[in-house]
Amino acid sequence: MHKSIRAAFAATIFSVAATTGVLAADKIVDKIHFLIPGGPGGGWDGTARGTGEALTKAGILGQATFENMSGGGGGKAIAHLIEVKDEGMLMVNSTPIVIRSLQKVFPQSFRDLTPIAGTIGDYAAFVVNKDSKIADFKGLLDAYDANPTKVAIGGGSVAGGMDHLVAALVMKKAGADPTKVKYIPYDAGGKAMAGLLSGEIQALSTGFGEAIELARQGEVRILCVTSNAALSASPDTPTCDKAGAPGAEFVNWRGFFAAPGLSDAKKTAYQNSLAAMYSTAEWKTVRDRNGWVDIFNKGDDFVKFLENQEAQIGGLMRELGFL
Amino acid sequence: MLEGIIIGLTTAITPMNLVFVIVGCLVGTFIGMLPGLGPMSAIALMIPIAASLEPSAGIILMAAVYYGAIFGGSTSSILINAPGVASTVATSFDGYPMAKAGKAGKALAIAAYSSFSGGVIAALFLIIAAPFLASVSLSFQSTDYFALMVLGLVSVAAFAGSGGVVKALLMTVIGLMLSTVGTDQTQGIPRFTLGMIDLIDGISFLLLVMATFALSEALMAILKPKNDEDRMKEKDASQNLGSMAVSKEEVQEMVPVIGRSSVLGFLVGVLPGAGATIASFLAYGTEQRIAGAKKGAEFGKGSVRGLSAPETANNAAATGSFVPLLTLGIPGSGTTAIMLGALIGYGIQPGPRLYIDQPEVFWSVIVSMWIGNIVLLILNLPLIPYIARVLAIPSRFLLPFILFFSLIGVYFVSFNTFDIQLMVIFAIAAVTLRLLDFPMAPMILGFILGGMMEENLRRALLINNDSWSFLWERELTLIILGLAVAALFVPVIVPFVRRYKKQAEKAGDNE
Numbered sequence: 083m084h085k086s087i088r089a090a091f092a093a094t095i096f097s098v099a100a101t102t103g104v105l106a107a108d109k110i111v112d113k114i115h116f117l118i119p120g121g122p123g124g125g126w127d128g129t130a131r132g133t134g135e136a137l138t139k140a141g142i143l144g145q146a147t148f149e150n151m152s153g154g155g156g157g158k159a160i161a162h163l164i165e166v167k168d169e170g171m172l173m174v175n176s177t178p179i180v181i182r183s184l185q186k187v188f189p190q191s192f193r194d195l196t197p198i199a200g201t202i203g204d205y206a207a208f209v210v211n212k213d214s215k216i217a218d219f220k221g222l223l224d225a226y227d228a229n230p231t232k233v234a235i236g237g238g239s240v241a242g243g244m245d246h247l248v249a250a251l252v253m254k255k256a257g258a259d260p261t262k263v264k265y266i267p268y269d270a271g272g273k274a275m276a277g278l279l280s281g282e283i284q285a286l287s288t289g290f291g292e293a294i295e296l297a298r299q300g301e302v303r304i305l306c307v308t309s310n311a312a313l314s315a316s317p318d319t320p321t322c323d324k325a326g327a328p329g330a331e332f333v334n335w336r337g338f339f340a341a342p343g344l345s346d347a348k349k350t351a352y353q354n355s356l357a358a359m360y361s362t363a364e365w366k367t368v369r370d371r372n373g374w375v376d377i378f379n380k381g382d383d384f385v386k387f388l389e390n391q392e393a394q395i396g397g398l399m400r401e402l403g404f405l
Numbered sequence: 406m407l408e409g410i411i412i413g414l415t416t417a418i419t420p421m422n423l424v425f426v427i428v429g430c431l432v433g434t435f436i437g438m439l440p441g442l443g444p445m446s447a448i449a450l451m452i453p454i455a456a457s458l459e460p461s462a463g464i465i466l467m468a469a470v471y472y473g474a475i476f477g478g479s480t481s482s483i484l485i486n487a488p489g490v491a492s493t494v495a496t497s498f499d500g501y502p503m504a505k506a507g508k509a510g511k512a513l514a515i516a517a518y519s520s521f522s523g524g525v526i527a528a529l530f531l532i533i534a535a536p537f538l539a540s541v542s543l544s545f546q547s548t549d550y551f552a553l554m555v556l557g558l559v560s561v562a563a564f565a566g567s568g569g570v571v572k573a574l575l576m577t578v579i580g581l582m583l584s585t586v587g588t589d590q591t592q593g594i595p596r597f598t599l600g601m602i603d604l605i606d607g608i609s610f611l612l613l614v615m616a617t618f619a620l621s622e623a624l625m626a627i628l629k630p631k632n633d634e635d636r637m638k639e640k641d642a643s644q645n646l647g648s649m650a651v652s653k654e655e656v657q658e659m660v661p662v663i664g665r666s667s668v669l670g671f672l673v674g675v676l677p678g679a680g681a682t683i684a685s686f687l688a689y690g691t692e693q694r695i696a697g698a699k700k701g702a703e704f705g706k707g708s709v710r711g712l713s714a715p716e717t718a719n720n721a722a723a724t725g726s727f728v729p730l731l732t733l734g735i736p737g738s739g740t741t742a743i744m745l746g747a748l749i750g751y752g753i754q755p756g757p758r759l760y761i762d763q764p765e766v767f768w769s770v771i772v773s774m775w776i777g778n779i780v781l782l783i784l785n786l787p788l789i790p791y792i793a794r795v796l797a798i799p800s801r802f803l804l805p806f807i808l809f810f811s812l813i814g815v816y817f818v819s820f821n822t823f824d825i826q827l828m829v830i831f832a833i834a835a836v837t838l839r840l841l842d843f844p845m846a847p848m849i850l851g852f853i854l855g856g857m858m859e860e861n862l863r864r865a866l867l868i869n870n871d872s873w874s875f876l877w878e879r880e881l882t883l884i885i886l887g888l889a890v891a892a893l894f895v896p897v898i899v900p901f902v903r904r905y906k907k908q909a910e911k912a913g914d915n916e
Contacts (some may be wrong), residue, residue, distance in 0.1 A: 281546070
C-alpha cells in the first residue's frame with residue numbers, strides 16, 4: 083500500500099506538471115456520457131456529477147450527460163460498458179471494483195476495461211462520538227486490547243467490504259489481531275454515522291470526507307486518518323501511521339474507466355481533459371466542497387496502482403477469511 | 406422566528422422564483438406519474454438545472470419538483486393501481502377501489518388535500534421542533550428500528566381483505582421470503598440467487614409491485630370480464646368521474662385523520678432509518694384500528710380515511726426527513742441524500758450550525774416547502790377532472806396501455822430484459838393467488854419491511870454479541886414492541902371484554 087500511494091502521488095506531481103501548458107478554457111472533448119454504477123446520491127454519483135460539472139464549467143468539456151445504472155454491486159454497469167463499447171462513455175468507479183472482483187461478485191475486473199485515470203481519493207478515518215471516553219487512537223487500541231467484543235466498529239459497507247478491511251488493516255498495523263475486529267455493517271455511510279451518534283457503536287470506520295464536517299461542528303472526533311501526512315483540512319488530526327499503527331496507509335481512490343478497445347486518441351483526449359481540470363478554479367470549488375484529495379494517476383501508472391491494491395487487499399481478505 | 410419567516414418569504418417570492426415553482430410542480434407531477442420515476446429520480450434529473458441557478462431559486466425548484474413527484478406518484482396508484490414508489494403503496498389500498506367505483510376525481514382531490522395538509526403541517530413542526538427532534542431522531546438504535554418494523558408488520562391484519570387473516574399472514578411470509586433474495590446486507594453473501602447475476606441485487610420493489618398490483622389488476626379485468634349490469638353501473642358512475650365534490654361529512658372524517666397522521670408521519674419521517682413508506686403503513690394501520698368496527702370495515706373498499714391517512718403521513722414524513730438532513734447533515738432517504746448533495750453544491754453545509762450561521766438558507770428551504778405545496782394544490786385541483794378522465798377510456802384501450810406502461814416503466818429503470826421475464830412470472834403467480842382470494846398488499850408489506858427488519862435485527866445481534874436480551878432490556882424497544890403486541894391483541898380481546906361487560910350488565914339488570 084505504502085509504495086502504491088507514493089507512486090500515485092509521484093504520478094500526480096509529474097502529470098500535473100506535464101500538463102500545465104494546457105489552457106483551462108480550451109475545449110478538449112465535446113461530449114462525455116458518464117455511467118454511474120450506483121443510484122443517485124452516492125459517492126460514485128457525486129464524483130461523476132462533480133467532475134462533469136467542473137469540466138463543463140471550465141470549458142474543457144462541451145457537454146456532460148449522466149446515467150445511473152445500479153445492479154450487481156456495480157457489475158451491471160461494467161457488463162454494460164463492455165457490451166455497448168461506446169467510446170463516448172466513461173464509467174466512474176473506485177476501490178470496490180478491486181474488492182468485488184476479488185470476491186467474485188462480478189466476473190470482470192479492471193483488466194477487462196480501459197483504465198483512464200484515478201482522479202480523486204478520500205482517506206479513511208476512525209471516528210468516535212464527541213461524548214466517547216475514547217480520547218485518541220491509543221485509547222481505542224487500549225479498549226480493543228482489553229476486550230475486542232466491547233469495541234463495536236461500524237462502517238457503511240458489508241462485512242468484508244472496504245470499511246471493514248480498513249479497520250482490520252489499521253488494527254493489524256497497530257499490532258492487534260485484525261480477525262477480532264467486531265465490525266457492524268450499515269447499508270450506507272450516513273446511516274452508520276447515525277448509528278455512531280446514537281451510541282450503539284463505539285467507533286466508526288468511514289471516509290475522512292464524510293466525517294470532517296461533523297467533526298468541525300463538534301459532533302464527532304476523528305482519532306486518526308489513513309494518509310501519509312496530516313491533512314490541511316484538519317491539521318490537528320494525526321495520521322494512523324503516527325498515532326500508533328505504523329504503515330497503516332489507505333486511500334479510497336475514485337477514477338474513470340472506458341470501454342475495452344478504446345482508441346488511443348480518445349484515451350489521450352480523456353486523460354488530457356482530466357489533467358487540465360486540476361488547475362481550474364471550477365474544479366477547486368467542487369473538490370473543496372466535497373473534501374476530496376487530488377490524486378491524478380493515469381494510464382499504466384493507474385494500472386500498476388490497481389494491481390498493487392489488489393495484492394494488498396487480497397492478502398488482507400485471505401487473512402480475515404473472506405477469500 | 407417571525408423574522409426568519411419574513412427573510413425566507415422575501416428570498417423565496419420573486420416573480421422568477423414563482424415561475425420556477427410552477428414549472429417544477431408541473432414537471433414533478435408528470436415525472437411522478439411515470440412508474441419507476443419517483444421523487445428521487447425527479448430531483449436527480451433537476452440537479453443540473455438547479456445547479457446553474459442561485460441557491461434559493463434552485464432549492465425552490467427542487468422542492469417544487471419533489472412535492473410534484475409525490476403527488477404524481479399518488480395519481481398513478483389511485484387511477485391504475487400502479488404505485489411507482491413504495492410510499493404510495495398504501496395510497497392504492499383505498500384510492501384505487503374508490504376510483505374504480507367511479508369516484509376518481511374525488512379520490513384525487515382527497516389525496517391532494519391530504520398531501521397538502523400533511524406537508525404544510527409537518528413544515529410547521531419542522532420550524533418549531535427541528536433542533537429538539539434532531540437529538541431524538543438520533544436516540545434510535547438498531548434494536549428500536551427492529552421493533553418499529555415489527556410494529557409495521559403487525560398492521561398486516563389491517564390489510565387482510567376478504568381472504569381472512571390466515572391468508573394475509575401467508576402472503577406476508579411470502580413477502581418476507583422474497584426480501585431475502587439477493588446479496589445479504591450483513592455478510593455480503595448472495596442468497597437464493599440461483600447463480601444468476603441479475604438476482605444479486607435482489608428483486609426490485611418496483612418490479613414486484615408493478616407485477617403484482619398493476620399487471621395482475623389488468624389481467625384480472627380480462628379474466629373476469631364484467632357483466633352487463635356492472636357495466637351499466639360503471640357507465641353511470643363515470644358520468645361523475647371528474648367530480649371533486651367532497652361532502653361535509655367526509656371533510657369531518659378527514660380532519661382528525663389528517664391531524665393524527667401528520668403527527669405520526671412527521672415523527673416517523675424524522676428517524677433516519679424509517680421513512681415515508683413505514684409512516685404510510687403505520688398511519689393506515691392505526692386509522693383502521695381506531696376507526697371502529699363499522700368504519701374500519703370500509704378500509705380497502707374505498708374508505709375516505711384509508712386514503713387520507715397514508716397520503717397525509719407520507720408527505721409529512723417526507724418533510725420530517727429534513728430534520729436530520731438540515732440539523733445534522735445526515736440523509737435518511739435516497740431523496741434527502743440527493744438534496745444534501747445539491748445543498749453542498751451551493752456551498753451550504755447542513756449541520757447543527759446551519760440554523761444559526763445561515764438562517765436565510767434554513768428559512769428559504771422551509772418557505773419553499775410551503776410555497777411548493779400551495780402552488781401544487783392550486784395547479785393540480787383544476788387538472789384533476791381531466792386526469793381522472795383517464796378512467797373513462799374504454800378498457801380495451803386502457804388495459805393494453807396499463808400493461809405497456811408497467812412493463813416499459815420497469816424496463817426503463819434497469820434496461821434489463823431479465824426484469825421483464827421476472828415480472829411476467831410474478832404477474833402470473835399473482836393472478837393465480839388472487840383468483841384464490843389471497844391478498845397482495847400483505848406480501849408487499851412483508852417485502853418492504855422484511856429487508857429492513859432483518860438488517861436491523863442482525864445488526865443488533867452483532868452489537869450485543871448474539872444475545873437477544875436487548876429486546877427487553879432497552880426501554881424504547883420494549884415500549885414499541887409493547888405497542889405492537891397491543892395492536893395485535895387488542896382488536897381480538899376488546900369484543901370479548903365488551904360481550905363480557907354486556908352480559909355482566911344484563912346480569913346486573915336482572916338482579
